[in-house]
Amino acid sequence: MTEPMLPVGYRVIGRTIETHDAVTLGLEPVDRSLDRFRPGQFAMLYAYGVGEIPISISGIGDDGTLLHTVRSVGAVSRALHEAQPGAVIGVRGPFGTTWAPEDAVGNDLVVVAGGVGLAPLRPVLLAALAERSAYHRVVLIAGARTPDDFLFRAEPDVWAASGDLDVVLTVDRPAAGWDGPVGFVTEPLARLQLDPERTVAFLCGPEPMMRFSARVLLRDQVPAERIRVSLERSMKCGIALCGHCQLGPLLVCRDGPVVSHTVAGPLLAVPEL
Amino acid sequence: MSSAGLYDGLSAHEREALLRTSHEEFYDDGERLFDEGGYAGFCWLIRHGRVALDSTVPGRGQVVVQTLGPGDLLGWSWLIPPYRWHFGARAVGTVEATVFDGEQLKALADQDPRLGYVLTRHLLGVVLDRLQSTRARLLDLYSHD
Ligand SMILES: Cc1cc2nc3c(=O)[nH]c(=O)nc-3n(C[C@H](O)[C@H](O)[C@H](O)COP(=O)(O)OP(=O)(O)OC[C@H]3O[C@@H](n4cnc5c(N)ncnc54)[C@H](O)[C@@H]3O)c2cc1C
Ligand code: FES
Numbered sequence: 001m002t003e004p005m006l007p008v009g010y011r012v013i014g015r016t017i018e019t020h021d022a023v024t025l026g027l028e029p030v031d032r033s034l035d036r037f038r039p040g041q042f043a044m045l046y047a048y049g050v051g052e053i054p055i056s057i058s059g060i061g062d063d064g065t066l067l068h069t070v071r072s073v074g075a076v077s078r079a080l081h082e083a084q085p086g087a088v089i090g091v092r093g094p095f096g097t098t099w100a101p102e103d104a105v106g107n108d109l110v111v112v113a114g115g116v117g118l119a120p121l122r123p124v125l126l127a128a129l130a131e132r133s134a135y136h137r138v139v140l141i142a143g144a145r146t147p148d149d150f151l152f153r154a155e156p157d158v159w160a161a162s163g164d165l166d167v168v169l170t171v172d173r174p175a176a177g178w179d180g181p182v183g184f185v186t187e188p189l190a191r192l193q194l195d196p197e198r199t200v201a202f203l204c205g206p207e208p209m210m211r212f213s214a215r216v217l218l219r220d221q222v223p224a225e226r227i228r229v230s231l232e233r234s235m236k237c238g239i240a241l242c243g244h245c246q247l248g249p250l251l252v253c254r255d256g257p258v259v260s261h262t263v264a265g266p267l268l269a270v271p272e273l
Numbered sequence: 274m275s276s277a278g279l280y281d282g283l284s285a286h287e288r289e290a291l292l293r294t295s296h297e298e299f300y301d302d303g304e305r306l307f308d309e310g311g312y313a314g315f316c317w318l319i320r321h322g323r324v325a326l327d328s329t330v331p332g333r334g335q336v337v338v339q340t341l342g343p344g345d346l347l348g349w350s351w352l353i354p355p356y357r358w359h360f361g362a363r364a365v366g367t368v369e370a371t372v373f374d375g376e377q378l379k380a381l382a383d384q385d386p387r388l389g390y391v392l393t394r395h396l397l398g399v400v401l402d403r404l405q406s407t408r409a410r411l412l413d414l415y416s417h418d
Contacts, residue, residue, distance in 0.1 A: 114414060114415050115414075115415035115416065143415060144415050145413065145415045145416050149415065149416075170340075172410050172413070172415070174336070174337045179365055180340075181323065181340045181342070182325065182337045182338065182339050182340045183339045183340060183406060183410070184406040184407075184409045184410050184414075186402075186405075186406050186409065187339075187342075187402075187406050188342065190402065191342050191343065191344055191345065193344070205414070205415070206414045206415065208409065208412060208414055209409070209414045209415075212405070212406075212409050
């Protein structure tokens with residue numbers, strides 16, 4: 001049996017620079033693999049000697065390799081961001097709830113991502129593309145500050161070109177050469193002409209972004225239980241022991257990070273809990 | 274904001290009256306619909322394609338502040354003095370739009386205040402949405418700095 005508090009060694013086998021402050025690390029088990037992650041779940045990544053933080057899975061290999069996309073914001077994420085191929089980091093997991101894209105089968109799947117929020121949603125998009133015929137429309141709306149701030153920059157273009165995914169990338173500030181949409185994610189979202197009877201929506205990004213996007217969906221009559229959001233709270237144990245990640249009645253590491261808007265809505269409306 | 278929204282709450286007769294003030298227009302990629310500071314006499318309901326709103330910034334040229342797409346209403350400066358465009362607008366790709374004549378819309382609303390009210394309420398809804406999304410962008414939400 002796996003000891004949930006004991007990190008398992010994973011070696012960095014790939015490091016892709018996504019933006020000026022985010023990289024995707026490919027991790028391969030040194031001796032032993034963790035259980036298979038599902039879309040939306042996260043790992044506690046331990047930069048030895050620095051500390052441990054929750055990072056979502058952004059890709060799941062069948063061979064036990066993991067992809068994690070890390071934005072450098074503080075001491076631990078900076079250490080992980082700087083980890084070079086060959087380095088070993090500690091991994092615990094899988095933890096938390098999943099997006100469960102299979103619940104959207106037969107429906108329209110609308111994915112709205114802001115900034116680094118695209119990372120936890122990437123496995124959902126890949127899962128939907130792998131079983132494309134199981135869904136009606138699949139839409140991705142991703143927002144970033146500038147065109148250079150999009151993660152996985154080449155992928156959405158490929159997905160859009162395949163015709164399998166409606167992709168809208170929108171920026172706050174265009175740069176030379178950008179002739180795509182300019183504006184907040186809520187604008188293309190409001191333009192979608194949704195069929196609320198058969199829409200399932202997954203939102204991930206900063207909390208205000210998810211709040212505003214959920215409001216647009218609710219106004220379009222999409223039921224709150226079919227809007228899912230991913231919550232972020234600081235974490236220590238990841239296994240519902242320490243109480244660090246408490247948000248109202250939830251322990252986000254156990255009851256989240258993915259929850260329906262029925263649960264998240266009232267909590268997101270409260271400034272500090 | 275769907276195109277249907279503009280006609281919501283209007284009778285068939287009122288809708289016809291509204292459409293009588295309009296005509297269809299097509300724009301090629303890069304063609305300008307209007308320029309900053311120009312006289313604002315029209316309002317567009319975009320049916321196909323994308324329109325970029327821009328502003329001239331010294332040293333940076335024409336900076337796009339927002340893009341609008343199918344179903345979006347473009348332009349409300351025709352409603353409020355001094356009837357001048359605050360931004361310029363350019364077609365991105367081929368654009369099809371229904372163009373309403375601002376003078377005729379105002380005359381119609383003066384004659385039929387109920388229609389005027391429904392129309393104004395719709396416009397206010399559009400303005401409010403744009404204001405909220407502009408505010409959301411002011412929060413610079415995607416960065417953590
Ligand atoms: C379930 C879950 C999944 C996550 N998935 C990812 C992921 O896939 N990729 C990723 O890059 N991050 C992800 N995060 C966020 C990541 O855990 C934090 O960025 C990290 O904990 C920061 O730790 P640090 O020691 O580097 O920074 P700290 O020293 O803890 O913080 C440095 C500064 O950054 C601020 N800060 C810390 N975290 C955030 C944040 N999330 N948003 C905004 N400001 C912040 C702090 O307030 C502080 O000012 C996830 C968080 C959770 C809870
Ligand atoms: S992180 Fe310890 S209870 Fe959730």
